[in-house]
Every structure is written in C-alpha cells, then in structure tokens.
Amino acid sequence: MTPDRIDDLLERALERGVIPTEATPDERAAVQQLLNQAAALKRNASLIEQEASAAMPTARARFQRHLADQRAGLQAPVALPAKPKRGALSRWFGGGAMALASSAAAIAIVAVVALVVIQPFEGVESASALTVDDYVQVEGVVSATNDGVVTVQSAELGNLEIALTDLTAVSDANGARQASTLRPGDSVLVSGVVTAKRAIAASNVAVADNTGVPTAIAERKIPLLQKFRPNLQGSVSLITLSPDGKRARVLLKTATESFLVDIDARSMDQFLAGTPRPLGALVRIVEAPDLPGGVFRLQPVEPPVISPTTGAAGDAPPEFQGVRGIVVSRNANILMVKTDRGTVPVIVRLTTSIRFGDSGLSVDDIRNGERVIGYEVAITGNTDPESPRRVIATIIVVIGKAP
Amino acid sequence: MRENEDGPNGSANHDPSDAEALARRAVQRDAGAWEQVFELHYRHVFAFVRYRLRSGEEAEDIASQVFEVAYSRADRFDYRGVPIEGWLIGIARNLVRDHIKKLGRRGIDDEFDDSLELSEPDQSDAVGLRRDLLDAMRGLTGDQRQVIELRFLLDKSVLETADLMNRSEDAVKNLQRRALAAMQRALVSDGYPGSGGAE
Numbered sequence: 104m105t106p107d108r109i110d111d112l113l114e115r116a117l118e119r120g121v122i123p124t125e126a127t128p129d130e131r132a133a134v135q136q137l138l139n140q141a142a143a144l145k146r147n148a149s150l151i152e153q154e155a156s157a158a159m160p161t162a163r164a165r166f167q168r169h170l171a172d173q174r175a176g177l178q179a180p181v182a183l184p185a186k187p188k189r190g191a192l193s194r195w196f197g198g199g200a201m202a203l204a205s206s207a208a209a210i211a212i213v214a215v216v217a218l219v220v221i222q223p224f225e226g227v228e229s230a231s232a233l234t235v236d237d238y239v240q241v242e243g244v245v246s247a248t249n250d251g252v253v254t255v256q257s258a259e260l261g262n263l264e265i266a267l268t269d270l271t272a273v274s275d276a277n278g279a280r281q282a283s284t285l286r287p288g289d290s291v292l293v294s295g296v297v298t299a300k301r302a303i304a305a306s307n308v309a310v311a312d313n314t315g316v317p318t319a320i321a322e323r324k325i326p327l328l329q330k331f332r333p334n335l336q337g338s339v340s341l342i343t344l345s346p347d348g349k350r351a352r353v354l355l356k357t358a359t360e361s362f363l364v365d366i367d368a369r370s371m372d373q374f375l376a377g378t379p380r381p382l383g384a385l386v387r388i389v390e391a392p393d394l395p396g397g398v399f400r401l402q403p404v405e406p407p408v409i410s411p412t413t414g415a416a417g418d419a420p421p422e423f424q425g426v427r428g429i430v431v432s433r434n435a436n437i438l439m440v441k442t443d444r445g446t447v448p449v450i451v452r453l454t455t456s457i458r459f460g461d462s463g464l465s466v467d468d469i470r471n472g473e474r475v476i477g478y479e480v481a482i483t484g485n486t487d488p489e490s491p492r493r494v495i496a497t498i499i500v501v502i503g504k505a506p
Numbered sequence: 507m508r509e510n511e512d513g514p515n516g517s518a519n520h521d522p523s524d525a526e527a528l529a530r531r532a533v534q535r536d537a538g539a540w541e542q543v544f545e546l547h548y549r550h551v552f553a554f555v556r557y558r559l560r561s562g563e564e565a566e567d568i569a570s571q572v573f574e575v576a577y578s579r580a581d582r583f584d585y586r587g588v589p590i591e592g593w594l595i596g597i598a599r600n601l602v603r604d605h606i607k608k609l610g611r612r613g614i615d616d617e618f619d620d621s622l623e624l625s626e627p628d629q630s631d632a633v634g635l636r637r638d639l640l641d642a643m644r645g646l647t648g649d650q651r652q653v654i655e656l657r658f659l660l661d662k663s664v665l666e667t668a669d670l671m672n673r674s675e676d677a678v679k680n681l682q683r684r685a686l687a688a689m690q691r692a693l694v695s696d697g698y699p700g701s702g703g704a705e
Contacts, residue, residue, distance in 0.1 A: 110679040113686075114664060137686040140693075144658040147639055148553065151659065155552040158566045162552075162573075166544050169574050170537050435562050 104130050113137050157437050157448075160489040164269060232260055232325060232354060232363055233297045238344040238456040240497070241303070242382050242421065244317045245289045253285050255293060256317045259325060259340055259354055259361055264302045265293055270452070272485050272495040275310040276419065279488035288313040292382060292421035294497040296454055297343070306454035307485050307497040311421035325354065328362040329397045331390040335362075336404055339384050344371070344456050348466075353401070355388065364388055370400035372460035376481040376500040378403055379425040426482040426494055429505045430475050437493075440480060448493040449482055455496045462501040479505045529590045535580050544573055547591050550660045551598050557640060557659060558602045568605060572598045592670045642692040650685035653678055 104127065112134050116122045122134050233239060243255035243263065253265045267273075267282040274280060285291070290312060295305040328335075340361075341354035351371035355362045366374075370389075378384045389400040426449060428442035438449045451457070459465060464473060479502040487493035531539035552569040559565045575597050576583070583593055643651055649671070656667040657678075664682075668675045 106680065106683065107676075110676070110683050113683055114679055136690050137683060140686040140690050141658055143639055144654065148659045148661070151553045151556050152549060154556060154562055154565075155549040158552060158562075158569070159548055162548060162566060162570045163544060165570050166573050167541070170540060170577065173535075173577065174537065435566060 104133065109133055109137075117141060154434060157434050160487075161436075168269070232341060232352075233301065233303075233343065234345070235297050235299065236346050237297045237350075238294070238346070238454075238498075239297050239303055240292065240294045240342040240382055242290070242292050242340065244314060245285055245287050245291055246317055247287055248285055251282075253291075255291060256319075257341075259356065260301075262301070263293075264299075265291075265295070265308075266298070266302065266304045267308070268304070271295075271305045271308060272487065273308045273310065274485035275421075278491050279486040280310065281488075282308070285310065286313060287316045290314050290421050292423065294423070304454075306452060307423060307495060309421040309423050309485055311419050325361050325363055327397075328355075328364045328388070328399070331399065332388070334387075336385065336387040337361075339382055339386055339401075342371075342375075342381055344458070348456075348458060353386075355386070365398045367391070367394050367398050367400050368458075369461065372458045372500050374401045374403060375458060375483075375498055376460060376502050379483075380420075380422050381483075383420060423483040423485050423497060424494055426484070427480070429477065429479050432476060433474050438475075438480075440482065448490075449484065449499075450487055450493055450495045451499065452495065455484075456498045458498065458500045460500050460502055462503045464501055475501055477505055479503055525590065529583070532590065533580050533583055535577065540573070540577055540580075543576075543590060543594075547594050548573070550591060551594050553659050554595055554598050554655060555602055557643070557655060559605070564605065568598070568601050571601055575601065589670060595670070638693060639689070642689040645692050646685050646688055649673075650681050650688065653681040654685045654689075657682055 109130065112123055112126050112130055116134055116138055122131050122138070126134060241255075241257055241260065241263065243257040243260075245253050246256045246262065247254040251267050253267065255263045255265050257263055267285075269282075271282050272279070273282045273285070285308070289310050292309040292311075293303060293305050294307045295303045298304045335355070335357070337355045337357035339353045340356045341352075343352045344350070349368055351366045351368050353364050353366055353371075355364050374384075374386070375381055385404040387402040387404050389402045391400050394400070426440055426442060426447050428440040428447070430438050431441045431446065432439045436451045438451060440447045440449050462478060464475070464478075481500045481502060482494065482496050483498050484494040484496040487495050528539055528542060532543055548569065551572050552565060555568045555572070556562065556565040559568070572594055576594055579597075583590070643654060646654065652671060653667060656662040656670060657664070662670065664675050664678050667673075668678045671678065673681075
C-alpha cells in the first residue's frame, strides 16, 4: 500500500462510485475513509449551491446595474441621501449585499425624486398624510406614465408621483409583470417609502383591471382625528408606518367624510396580521384609556368592503398576496415560510416593513442575532419576477412563537 | 439574459475555443460577454468565497464585487491560456484576504464570524452546513485546501484542477489524498470518529 497506489485507487473510486475490486482490505479501508470525507464535502457543496442559487438573482441585478452604470460613465456614490432608513434590520435581512444591491436602484430613485420634488406642491391639506421615510400603502389609478415615474391619482390624496425601479415588484392576477407595462387607467395598489411629500419610491405594485383614465379630482382638506367620535367607522384607504415602527396612521373614509387617524402600533400590527387586504377593509375606530390622546385602536368590521377608489363594487381590486405560516429557515434575505399550501420562499428587502406585534421581539433582538425561526408570521407581498414561487414581501408581521 | 448552458451545477466546461472567444469579448468589455461570464461563473465564485467566510451575506457581497472588479480590470486580463474562471477565483481570493484583514483590524481574528447565523446548526437543510468540515479545512495547507475546493466544492476534474493550479495531475491526486486524510484526522480529534459523515 503506497501513497501512489492509494492516489490511484481513490481517483478511480471517485470516478466510478465504487472502490476497485483489486484493492486489498487495508487499501479498501484507507480509501473508504477518504471517500467518506469527500462525500461529506460534496453534501456541503450542494448546500452552498442552494445558497448560490438563492443569491444569484440579486447578484445578477446588481451586476447588470454595474454594467449599465459603467457604460453610462457613472460612478456609484458612497452615500445615498434618499436611502430608506431601515438600518436596524438591514444587516439581518441582507446586510451589505442587499444594501449594495439596492444602491443603484436608490440612485435611480434619487434621480426621479429630484425631478418630482421640484414640481409645484398641489395639496397642502393632504401633505400631512405622507411623511418622508414612512412606509406607505395607497391605492389609486394611473393617470400618466413617464420614463420610470407613474402618476397615480388617489381619490383622497390627489396626484402622487410613484418612482419605479428594476427592484420594484409589479404583479397582477396572472403573476409578475414588467413595470413598463403600466398604462393610464390601471388600478394599482402601491407600497413603498415616502421620499418626498407627494413622491413614493415603490417597492411593490399590484395591478388590477384598467378602469379608464381618471378625471381630475378636486383636492380636499383631510382633518386629523384628535377627539374620539363614537360609532366612527369606514374603510381604510391609506396606511403609513414610521421606520421605527412606533407610529401608524390610516386614512379612514366614511360615507360622507375622510379622516387621518393615528393608530396604536400594537393595534395596527393586529389589524395587519388579521386582515388579508388591509386597504379597503371596513374598520371601527375604538378609544382606549391606556392610549395617549389622539391615538386610537382599529377594530375590523365584517365583512370587508371594496375600496371606493378602485371603482364600482364587483370590480376586482388590485391586491397583494397574503402568506401566513411559520418561518422554518432563513437564508440571507430569504425566509422559508411553511404554510397550509406548502413552503413559500419570501424575499425580504430593505424596504420591507417588519412589525413585531405581540411576538415579544424587538429590533434589539434582531440586532443580537434573533432569526425568527419558529415564529408565526403574516406577510403581504407579490410575485418575484425571477421565480413565481417566491413572494417579495412588503409587510411582515411577526405574530409570535409557534407552539 | 441567457440561461447557463453548462449544466445544473453551472460548471464552465465549455469548448476552449468558445471560452477564448468569450474571454476576448470580455477583455473588450462587451456587456453581453460579461453577462455570459456572470452566468457561467457566479456559482463557483460564490462557493469559493462562501467557504472562506462564515457570513453568507458577506459572501454574496464579495462574490458580486469579484465581477465588478474583474470588469473594471478587463483590459489587464491576458486570456491566452488562462481560464477566465481561474482569473475570477484569483480576484476572489484577494478580495477575501482583504476582507479578513479588515476583520482582523476590527479585532475579529477569525475569518468565520461567530456572530452570524451559520455558527449554529439550523433546522433547515438549506443552511445546515457542516461547519465542522469548514473548520477542518482551515487546518490544510493552501494547496491542499485549493485542491479540496476545486475538486469537491466546485466539482472540477483532476485535469481541470491541475490546469487551474498549474500543477501536474499526479500532484493534484497527491494533494487530494493528503488533504482528505488531514481533514479526517482533524474531525476524529474533534469527536467525529471515522465516518466523516456525521450529520
């Protein structure tokens, strides 16, 4: 049994999957131990291969943007002033890779937002509805498109400029679609981050039937509800969430008037976790003695109603997918969520709003390495254009540790 | 973007003349060629980096940097007789080395960052890496480790490995045996008797 002999036997065994018959018992034992090591390494390699496959779409998009930037002679800036403030969780869900991956898209957002914010401010009354850096969900109808920016007319807020990038996930009832296919008249549900008073960098867009180009809507003053009014109920037509998760606000539309209503964060989390389609849901505003003045609770009222924004009852409104289940693993920024319909990969991005609800978790826990495996989550999002099985999350509510 | 045409593992065993033509276009910074280079080699570059870092997130970032750096240095790449993958792996090795040095300057003297998720076994197969194997690999010499990576992690043949390492096939087989034996000894001393396949 010489080293060269073992080298030869090992290589032939690796090629054929069996140790050559001419090997002596001692040689066979020696080669078998080496084969075991090789087999263990190959099992590990297959796991790395899965990680590589999961990472590839983001990496491909990043490299394509790099190529485009280089061709355009652009240099990526170090600091991005319009980057959403999601730092506390960015390391957990993607860290440097995702931050860098989204940087070029953020550049595009900065560029289009720069164009947007120099336009005249149309409605001072509704300005308080949107706060820069807040997460937002709003419905409306596309009234114009212009090279990566679409104008969406919200029945309550008027015209909003929605910046679309190649990271914006756009889908309709048939699955993912290109942002460039949006046309005036399309009913849309937009989520994203407010980048200026009337501008949103969209992370997710759901599209429904084309209802025709909307006519101009007169701007209206929307008061902020500061004192409780009994029996106040209506449909939710806007949701905003602050980056730190502590502030939440809805726009409540009743039969005759509309209000901005500040909502207790815990109540908002319960509402989001329990309501498949928050926008359009019928809710009641509830007072609670333990809440500060001007902050209320939401109480869903059955059955949910169709939002007036999207047209007559019976029209299919734009909507995101709902995924509810238990997180069974996390690989970089992809959660594997076990649901009644099977395991669904969910992509978490820097712009995803993560709510901790009654889970007992906090941002600090995440900073300290908590991975939410074993926690029940309620997720809304839409189809990943790279893979119809995957969902790109816009909101994740961590409900609690599964029993 | 075309799909990888070289099989499910993304191995880049394409015709040498095609590879040279692709490299020639890449040197000229042909965007289509670079998209093809990315599709052909990303998985292997990621795997190479991933085996050196505990953090999957950092591995993703560095694997992406490899292609960005390569593109920026395209005009310096001499494709005559040098596989483009070897060049990419060389860039990856340097970036990882720089990254580990930075960690060291920040007081982290171990390239496997224990604060990140792969420091513990996970419920999921997708992230259930055998960290003990990776630790055992760290005890190998540079050449032994490279042979292991090329042969078993990147699924290269002995001939390809010899080509990439500029060594003879016999030398590769010798390094392969020594490396596997060294890993087996390391695992036995850490309580993984014999099998090397403890799950």
